[in-house]
Amino acid sequence: MCVCVVADEDEDKDDDFRAPLYKNVDIKGIQVRMKWCATCHFYRPPRCSHCSVCDNCVEDFDHHCPWVNNCIGRRNYRYFFLFLLSLSIHMVGVFSFGLIFVLHHREKLGGLHTTVTMVVMCIAGLFFIPVMGLTGFHMVLVARGRTTNEQVTGKFRGGVNPFTKGCCGNVEYVLCSPLAPRYVLDPRKRPRIKIQPPFIRPDLSDQQITIKVSNNGMHSTIINSKSKNSIDGLDSKETQPPLPPKADRYNQLKGQLTSSEESSVSGKTHPSTPAMYRFRPSFGTMPKVHYHTAGEKIILPDDRKNSAIMEEGVRGHDYRSEPNLDLPEYANAPLHRTFQSSPHQLDFDPVSNRALSLKQGHRRLEKGQLQAVPPQSVTTTPYKGVFSPNTLSNRNGSLSYDSLLNPSISPASANECIAHSGMPSVGFHSPYLPTKMCHIRESEIHRQQVAQTYSPVMPPRGMGRQSPHLRDREPSPVRYDNLSQTIMASIQERKEMEEREKRQMLHGRSQTHIYAQDSGVFDAGYGLPANVGFSDGPRGPGSRGPTPPAYGGSRDNLMGVGLVNYGQRTPVLRHTGSTLGRAPRTSSTSLHTDHSSTNSSQGRAPSHEGSYRSPVHKPHSPAMPRSPSYSHQKLSYISAHDRTDSPRLGGQREAMKVNGQMDCHLSPSRHGKVKKVTGVGGTTYEISV
Amino acid sequence: IEKALLEQTVKTLNSYYVEAEKVGGQSYLEGCLACATAYIVFLCMETRYEKVLKKISGYIQEQNEKIYAPRGLLLTDPIERGMRVLEISVFEGRGSSGSSPSSSMSSCSTAQ
Numbered sequence: 001m002c003v004c005v006v007a008d009e010d011e012d013k014d015d016d017f018r019a020p021l022y023k024n025v026d027i028k029g030i031q032v033r034m035k036w037c038a039t040c041h042f043y044r045p046p047r048c049s050h051c052s053v054c055d056n057c058v059e060d061f062d063h064h065c066p067w068v069n070n071c072i073g074r075r076n077y078r079y080f081f082l083f084l085l086s087l088s089i090h091m092v093g094v095f096s097f098g099l100i101f102v103l104h105h106r107e108k109l110g111g112l113h114t115t116v117t118m119v120v121m122c123i124a125g126l127f128f129i130p131v132m133g134l135t136g137f138h139m140v141l142v143a144r145g146r147t148t149n150e151q152v153t154g155k156f157r158g159g160v161n162p163f164t165k166g167c168c169g170n171v172e173y174v175l176c177s178p179l180a181p182r183y184v185l186d187p188r189k190r191p192r193i194k195i196q197p198p199f200i201r202p203d204l205s206d207q208q209i210t211i212k213v214s215n216n217g218m219h220s221t222i223i224n225s226k227s228k229n230s231i232d233g234l235d236s237k238e239t240q241p242p243l244p245p246k247a248d249r250y251n252q253l254k255g256q257l258t259s260s261e262e263s264s265v266s267g268k269t270h271p272s273t274p275a276m277y278r279f280r281p282s283f284g285t286m287p288k289v290h291y292h293t294a295g296e297k298i299i300l301p302d303d304r305k306n307s308a309i310m311e312e313g314v315r316g317h318d319y320r321s322e323p324n325l326d327l328p329e330y331a332n333a334p335l336h337r338t339f340q341s342s343p344h345q346l347d348f349d350p351v352s353n354r355a356l357s358l359k360q361g362h363r364r365l366e367k368g369q370l371q372a373v374p375p376q377s378v379t380t381t382p383y384k385g386v387f388s389p390n391t392l393s394n395r396n397g398s399l400s401y402d403s404l405l406n407p408s409i410s411p412a413s414a415n416e417c418i419a420h421s422g423m424p425s426v427g428f429h430s431p432y433l434p435t436k437m438c439h440i441r442e443s444e445i446h447r448q449q450v451a452q453t454y455s456p457v458m459p460p461r462g463m464g465r466q467s468p469h470l471r472d473r474e475p476s477p478v479r480y481d482n483l484s485q486t487i488m489a490s491i492q493e494r495k496e497m498e499e500r501e502k503r504q505m506l507h508g509r510s511q512t513h514i515y516a517q518d519s520g521v522f523d524a525g526y527g528l529p530a531n532v533g534f535s536d537g538p539r540g541p542g543s544r545g546p547t548p549p550a551y552g553g554s555r556d557n558l559m560g561v562g563l564v565n566y567g568q569r570t571p572v573l574r575h576t577g578s579t580l581g582r583a584p585r586t587s588s589t590s591l592h593t594d595h596s597s598t599n600s601s602q603g604r605a606p607s608h609e610g611s612y613r614s615p616v617h618k619p620h621s622p623a624m625p626r627s628p629s630y631s632h633q634k635l636s637y638i639s640a641h642d643r644t645d646s647p648r649l650g651g652q653r654e655a656m657k658v659n660g661q662m663d664c665h666l667s668p669s670r671h672g673k674v675k676k677v678t679g680v681g682g683t684t685y686e687i688s689v
Numbered sequence: 690i691e692k693a694l695l696e697q698t699v700k701t702l703n704s705y706y707v708e709a710e711k712v713g714g715q716s717y718l719e720g721c722l723a724c725a726t727a728y729i730v731f732l733c734m735e736t737r738y739e740k741v742l743k744k745i746s747g748y749i750q751e752q753n754e755k756i757y758a759p760r761g762l763l764l765t766d767p768i769e770r771g772m773r774v775l776e777i778s779v780f781e782g783r784g785s786s787g788s789s790p791s792s793s794m795s796s797c798s799t800a801q
Binding site for chain 1: 709710712713716717719720723724736737738742768
């Protein structure tokens with residue numbers, strides 16, 4: 001038994017905005033992916049689905065029955081099934097008795113009673129077929145232990161159903177299980193418990209205690225906690241409007257340096273869930289894992305504060321406001337302001353970060369704030385990036401995911417990019433980047449940063465960035481919002497590897513798949529099979545909130561907006577960001593190695609846009625060596641971009657394309673250890689092989 | 690808080706939930722009786738599940754009082770959160786309290 005949710009990181013990479021879209025759970029040895037529901041603001045438990053008609057998530061969702069005008073779920077499936085059975089029996093009875101009556105009065109067929117009886121028999125006979133069909137169908141479902149949703153979406157076509165108890169067990173479960181009470185209860189008076197300040201604290205042998213806290217998205221109750229180093233670091237969540245669930249976090253009490261984390265992470269087969277990140281006590285990781293978190297991790301060793309700032313800027317919100325405040329100060333608040341210079345920039349970092357994360361899916365968050373944050377983070381990063389390569393690396397981590405993130409996130413990511421690139425180029429690019437240009441720059445920067453971070457930190461990592469993006473995108477729209485640095489690092493590495501593989505494999509896939517895949521992948525909604533993300537109604541990636549529709553339409557938006565979302569959180573970008581987030585991520589990852597900050601940003605953007613950007617990339621010469629130096633240099637955005645992007649983009653695109661097909665990319669995306677079984681438009685179940 | 694303590698708490702909770710969801714004779718009889726009486730019987734008696742839930746909430750309260758309160762933590766009954774998370778509130782001592790939901794695996798595992 002473990003308090004923590006074992007979540008695979010690879011899926012969470014693409015977290016849109018502070019909340020990984022998916023969280024993995026292990027049920028009887030089979031990995032089940034839980035999706036973040038934007039409407040209900042939590043990770044849907046397994047077999048749970050959101051019903052658009054009823055507009056809420058239904059546990060053990062079977063289907064929405066129009067005859068009774070209600071959803072059939074866990075608590076009423078039994079009655080529904082019994083209703084079907086009794087209805088069938090009733091119809092059979094009516095028909096047969098009517099037949100007997102008619103036969104008995106054969107000589108008086110014209111009589112009133114007989115006629116009426118014959119009419120009734122006809123109706124019964126007419127409805128007999130569909131009702132019996134449905135009854136038979138449900139009998140099969142009961143025997144197999146599946147829900148209608150699962151059956152229709154073909155989730156268990158592979159034959160592995162983790163929820164089955166055997167034929168008899170299933171029947172028994174349906175008919176005889178105790179009836180669970182409703183979850184919506186009157187708020188009862190909670191027992192008062194006195195809490196005294198002097199608390200007993202268990203001894204921490206060393207700060208290396210890692211606590212994983214996984215949020216299930218209960219951000220409503222989450223409050224930002226200021227205690228950073230406390231073990232309790234259960235982490236406060238942001239006080240702000242409910243944020244998307246925070247990915248699991250690993251709290252590292254002790255400053256595990258990012259390196260250590262990274263190494264450990266890389267060692268792992270799969271990096272922790274997107275949400276998980278190790279944060280240094282000083283930061284008091286916030287449950288919301290920003291994509292930056294990975295970045296953070298890296299920074300910590302060097303300088304918490306500095307890194308914090310950098311990260312804060314990006315991630316900001318999760319952490320305590322204090323660090324944010326400090327950091328942003330130095331950061332160049334003015335710098336970034338292309339996005340939206342918010343008056344609160346520095347101060348906002350922590351808040352804004354939160355807001356950003358919250359925003360993901362929460363419309364209520366103030367857009368302005370969110371956006372303000374990202375810019376801040378961006379700005380801060382650039383400054384910081386200069387002085388610490390680590391931070392850059394962190395940023396990169398976050399950056400890689402930034403692409404996936406909504407536009408809101410993008411600013412943060414953009415920040416990161418900037419930070420990573422550590423170049424002033426970011427600075428100058430931000431101020432005068434027109435909105436249109438911003439995204440291009442962003443992508444460039446982002447890429448650069450991504451590339452940069454890796455380069456200074458670890459050359460091999462740089463590639464990783466890309467892979468995660470590619471990978472993430474493919475299997476699902478999962479995004480990491482609040483990934484801790486460590487996580488990011490691990491993710492990045494993985495991504496790099498995957499990306500490499502993908503690039504090789506996927507070469508030549510059209511980019512368009514990416515979008516398609518996004519939409520299709522992330523849906524956990526049952527009933528929306530094959531609805532490629534365009535339809536996201538209930539399913540839109542939770543983190544993204546508005547973004548879901550973006551996948552399909554994001555492209556259009558992107559084009560229209562022309563903003564690189566990942567870096568900036570502009571409201572406009574939000575929706576575009578989501579789609580961009582996806583695409584840019586992949587591109588950015590590939591690009592990050594390049595380091596050209598500008599290029600990276602560009603590279604990213606093009607990737608998303610796919611068609612949109614492709615022409616942009618093409619010109620880039622693949623020959624660009626990616627070295628940190630690039631990032632730091634002020635390269636012309638476009639030119640740098642070209643270089644880095646071109647080679648990468650191709651790869652990324654392919655990777656992205658892969659995503660389009662759920663099945664395809666899923667398996668490669670995973671480390672290859674698990675086989676992902678995806679239903680049509682349904683949740684993905686990973687079966688460890 | 691010590692990991693062992695928390696684990697033990699979660700394990701106990703899980704076992705309670707398993708017991709609640711156990712498909713057995715009593716639950717079957719309850720269902721039949723309810724069906725036979727057109728579910729009027731639910732006005733009079735509570736199902737086995739509800740009984741176990743009460744037990745759970747009592748257990749949680751006791752745990753809170755004994756173990757978690759002295760450490761500045763507070764466990765929230767999962768049922769209040771829709772059986773999704775096990776919520777642990779951290780008392781900051783500054784008037785602010787943070788709560789972090791821990792994984793909801795426990796409920797998932799019990800359900801499964």
